[in-house]
Amino acid sequence: MxxxxxxxxxxxxxxxxxxxxxxxxxxxxxxxxxxxxxxxxxxxxxxxxxxxxxxxxxxxxxxxxxxxxxxxxxxxxxxxxxxxxxxxxxxxxxxxxxxxxxxxxxxxxxxxxxxxxxxxxxxxxxxxxxxxxxxxxxxxxxxxxxxxxxxxxxxxxxxxxxxxxxxxxxxxxxxxxxxxxxxxxxxxxxxxxxxxxxxxxxxxxxxxxxxxxxxxxxxxxxxxxxxxxxLHEEVWVFDEGYWQKSRELFESFRDASWDSVILDEDMKKALIEDHLSFFNSRDTYQNLKVPWKRGLIYYGPPGNGKTISIKATMNMLYQKNIPTLYVRTLVSYMGPEYSIKQIFGKAREYAPCYLVLEDLDTIVSENVRSYFLNEMDGLKSNDGIFIIGSTNHLDRLDPGISKRPSRFDRKYFFPDPNLEQRISYCQFWQKKLKSSKEIDFPDKLCEAIAKITDKFSFAYIQEAFVAALLAIARRSDRSKRDSIQALTEQLEDDWLGVVDASDDEDLKKLVLWVEIKKQIEILREGMEQEN
Known part of the structure; x- marks a missing residue:
């Protein structure tokens, strides 16, 4: 048209x-x-x-x-x-x-x-x-x-x-x-x-x-x-039974970078190396007479960096002209088996490529598991296809998917952040607040917040920051409210960022510290009720 x-x-x-x-x-x-x-x-x-x-x-x-x-x-x-x-x-x-x-x-x-x-x-x-x-x-x-x-x-x-x-x-x-x-x-x-x-x-x-x-x-x-x-600054997206090009999804990761991903440094290096070495090693696979294909599973509690890591990888591979194929659902007018056939057909057409299956446990149900596994390691060649699957519930995956090598070769666990990672995340916010004259955010506040957010995911810590800033904004006068609300911005990695402060003061006098403690207490009560 x-x-x-x-x-x-x-x-x-x-x-x-x-x-x-x-x-x-x-x-x-x-x-x-x-x-x-x-x-x-x-x-x-x-x-x-x-x-x-x-x-x-x-x-x-x-x-x-x-x-x-x-x-x-x-x-x-x-x-x-x-x-x-x-x-x-x-x-x-x-x-x-x-x-x-x-x-x-x-x-x-x-x-x-x-x-x-x-x-x-x-x-x-x-x-x-x-x-x-x-x-x-x-x-x-x-x-x-x-x-x-x-x-x-x-x-x-x-x-x-x-x-x-x-x-x-x-x-x-x-x-x-x-x-x-x-x-x-x-x-x-x-x-x-x-x-x-x-x-x-x-x-x-x-x-x-x-x-x-x-x-x-x-x-x-x-x-x-x-x-x-x-693809022209686009991503192939499979939805409702057919492939379509998406500029919107491309825009969501075009600024994503591994530099903004807070993970264990050894794990981050392993993830980057795992992807780059695969796409650079076609000759090695051929010399060893093994299929040139790879599969990884990211698993762990929600909100701890699985999606951010996938986006950073998508951008990294885009810079090397490796296309991404993203699967939203297998639901289609022709049934899920037809969708699986279309998905792997397109992946073979665009190989070498990066095939993304987020929420793998909900996409591959028991009814289509056999067909899916047959496409993964059946008679058809999948050379050049790197499959990444993610799940919040590894136990819901069939052992034939989660434990069988040559399908998904390795699994990476994304745990709740430790103290050092929580401090790094608070410093991430601190850098975004440097130009603010309304919010004081000294260095010692990063460690203080990190210590009271044990067992919090990155998503929960983010919510604590956002809720605290909004509460401060509601209490401020109009000019202050506009200033604080202007601090929030949508970041490339799906974290809502803010903008830092300076001078060292007693924590009890810091309005951000007082308010964020309240929000953390509210969030922890909600977590305990869910458990």
């Missing part, structure tokens, strides 16, 4: 509503995350280049020039006439009708028909490929007075988030369009046509590419298809 988007003006200034549109055909993941780009405005230059081939032999092609109008003999574009005539009656096969009309109108040009999307993720988006800077195109306007040159839908796209007053945008969905397409010095006439034939319940949108010969068309389709299947 091709989107051409224009942003809605803020409702308080209706006079500023503009008709300027930005092209979003490159937003193949989601129309809510559209990248700006301008659709070329149609010009008025005379017919030239490949458009002349509709009325001459391929040997009479003129030098390439900007072309936006087809002013050949007759009453306009014959294909346009046929399409609208066809669309006004019974439709049997749009491909057959359009192909026939194109061959009649362009007898000296070769025709290649290319689906824009064939099934899930099998895309060849020529317009998005051009708008990414790899080619160029111009909208061609025909001179028929009776028929439009193109057919589009105008649709409203709600904003991804309304927090900042975003009003959403408008999108043009192309149903019929004609373009002069240029790639690597070659010109093509391209029609983009939407047809819905027979019993097919979804639109079929095809590119009809005309060229003097097919070799360069093949090369164009190969380049555009590869580009369309590649």
């Amino acid at each position: 091709i989107f051409v988007v224009r942003k809605l003006a803020h409702p308080t200034d209706e006079s500023t509503v503009t008709s300027k549109r930005r092209d979003a055909s490159s937003a193949y993941a989601s129309p809510r995350h559209l990248e700006p780009g301008r659709v070329p405005e149609p010009g008025v230059c005379p017919r030239s280049g490949i458009l002349a081939a509709s009325h001459s032999s391929p040997h009479e092609l003129q030098p390439s020039r900007t072309t936006t109008r087809d002013s050949g003999p007759g009453n306009g574009d014959g294909v346009t006439k046929e399409y609208f005539k066809h669309s006004s009656g019974k439709r049997v096969n749009t491909d057959a009708l359009v192909s026939k009309a194109l061959k009649e109108q362009y007898p000296h040009l070769e025709l290649v028909v290319v689906p824009e999307a064939l099934g899930f993720n099998n895309d060849c988006n020529l317009l998005a490929f051009a708008q990414a800077g790899h080619a160029s195109f111009e909208v061609v306007e025909d001179e028929s007075a009776n028929l439009p040159s193109s057919l589009e839908w105008l649709v409203y796209l709600p904003p991804a988030r309304r927090l900042d007053g975003d009003q959403g945008g408008l999108a043009n969905v192309t149903k019929f369009g004609k373009y002069l397409y240029k790639w690597k010095g070659h010109e093509f006439i391209v029609y983009l046509i939407d047809g819905r034939d027979g019993t097919v319940p979804y639109p079929i949108k095809n590119y009809y590419i005309l060229s003097p010969e097919t070799y360069h068309v093949d090369q164009l389709v190969l380049a555009a298809g590869k580009w369309s299947s590649d």
